[in-house]
Amino acid sequence: MTKVALVTGGAQGIGQAIVQRLATDGFAVAVADLNLELAKQTAFELTTAGKQAIALKVDVRDQNSVTAAVQKTVSALGGFDVIVNNAGIGPTTPIQTITPEQFDQIYQINVGGVVWGIQAAVAQFKKKPRREHEIIGKIINATSQAGVVGNPNLLLYSSTKFAVRGLTQVAARDLAKDGITVNAFAPGIVKTPMMYDIAHQVSRHAGKDDNWGMQTFAKNIALGRLSEPAEVAAAVSFLASSDSDYITGHTLEVDGGMQFN
Numbered sequence: 001m002t003k004v005a006l007v008t009g010g011a012q013g014i015g016q017a018i019v020q021r022l023a024t025d026g027f028a029v030a031v032a033d034l035n036l037e038l039a040k041q042t043a044f045e046l047t048t049a050g051k052q053a054i055a056l057k058v059d060v061r062d063q064n065s066v067t068a069a070v071q072k073t074v075s076a077l078g079g080f081d082v083i084v085n086n087a088g089i090g091p092t093t094p095i096q097t098i099t100p101e102q103f104d105q106i107y108q109i110n111v112g113g114v115v116w117g118i119q120a121a122v123a124q125f126k127k128k129p130r131r132e133h134e135i136i137g138k139i140i141n142a143t144s145q146a147g148v149v150g151n152p153n154l155l156l157y158s159s160t161k162f163a164v165r166g167l168t169q170v171a172a173r174d175l176a177k178d179g180i181t182v183n184a185f186a187p188g189i190v191k192t193p194m195m196y197d198i199a200h201q202v203s204r205h206a207g208k209d210d211n212w213g214m215q216t217f218a219k220n221i222a223l224g225r226l227s228e229p230a231e232v233a234a235a236v237s238f239l240a241s242s243d244s245d246y247i248t249g250h251t252l253e254v255d256g257g258m259q260f261n
C-alpha cells in the first residue's frame with residue numbers, strides 16, 4: 001500500500017526538497033504550509049510529474065489547524081505513516097532587542113508546532129492495527145546545528161532547536177511501546193530563503209554585504225561548502241524509511257561536519 005507523509009513548511013526550502021524526495025521514494029505527500037499558494041504550486045509540480053500530492057494550509061502555532069491538516073491528509077490520501085515537523089522561523093535576535101512578542105512567536109512555531117504535530121500524528125498512528133514490535137509511524141523533527149551548539153545572534157532560534165532535540169528524546173521514549181519512532185535532523189547551512197535572510201541580517205548588523213554573512217557561517221564547515229536542500233532531504237528519506245526502524249530518539253546531523261558528537 002502507498003505510504004502517506006505530511007511535511008509542514010513543505011512549500012519552500014528544505015521542506016519542499018523533502019516532499020519532492022519522499023514523493024520520489026513512493027510516498028503520497030501532503031504539502032502543508034502557511035503559504036497555501038506556494039504549497040499548491042509545489043503539489044501541482046508533483047502531480048504533473050505523476051506523483052500523488054495534495055496542498056494544505058496549516059498554521060503550526062495552532063493545535064486545531066495541525067490536527068485538521070492531519071485529518072484532511074488521512075481523508076484525501078487514505079492513511080498516515082510519517083510526519084515531518086519541518087516548519088520553522090529563524091529571526092536573528094540580538095539579546096537586548098528581544099521582545100515578549102518575538103519570544104512567543106518563535107517558541108509557538110518552532111517548539112509548539114512540533115508538539116502539535118507529534119500529538120496529531122500519534123492520534124492517527126494509534127488507530128492502526130499493529131503486530132508486536134512493528135513500527136507503525138515515524139515522527140521526524142527539524143532541529144539544527146544551532147540546536148547542538150549555541151549560535152551567536154540566534155538566542156531564541158538556537159534555544160528552540162535545543163528544545164526540539166530534547167522533546168524528540170522524550171517522545172521517543174514515551175512512544176516506543178506504541179511502535180512509533182521519533183527522530184530529528186539537524187541541517188547546517190542550507191541554501192534556502194531562511195538562511196539567506198539570516199545571512200542578510202547578520203551582515204547588516206556587522207555593516208557588511210550579504211555574502212560576508214554566508215561566508216562567515218560557511219567557515220566552520222569541514223566539507224568546505226554550503227548545503228543543498230536535497231542533501232537534507234536525503235537524510236530525512238532514510239529516517240522515513242524502514243531502513244531506520246531500529247533508530248529512535250536520535251538527531252541526525254547533516255551539516256558537512258560543523259559539529260562532531
Ligand SMILES: NC(=O)C1=CN([C@@H]2O[C@H](COP(=O)(O)OP(=O)(O)OC[C@H]3O[C@@H](n4cnc5c(N)ncnc54)[C@H](O)[C@@H]3O)[C@@H](O)[C@H]2O)C=CC1
Binds near residue numbers: 015186
Ligand atoms: N536553512 C538552513 O540553513 C537551516 C534550516 N533549518 C531548519 O529547517 C527547517 C526549514 O528551514 P528552511 O527551509 O530554511 O526555511 P524557509 O523559511 O525557507 O521555509 C520555511 C517554510 O515554513 C513555512 N512556515 C513558516 N511558519 C509557518 C507556520 N506557522 N505554519 C506553517 N508553515 C510555516 C513557510 O511558509 C515556509 O514555506 C526549519 O525548521 C529550520 O529551522 C535548520 C538548520 C539550517
Ligand SMILES: CC(=O)C(C)=O
Binds near residue numbers: 146151198217
Ligand atoms: C538557520 C540555522 O539553523 C542555522 C544557521 O544553523
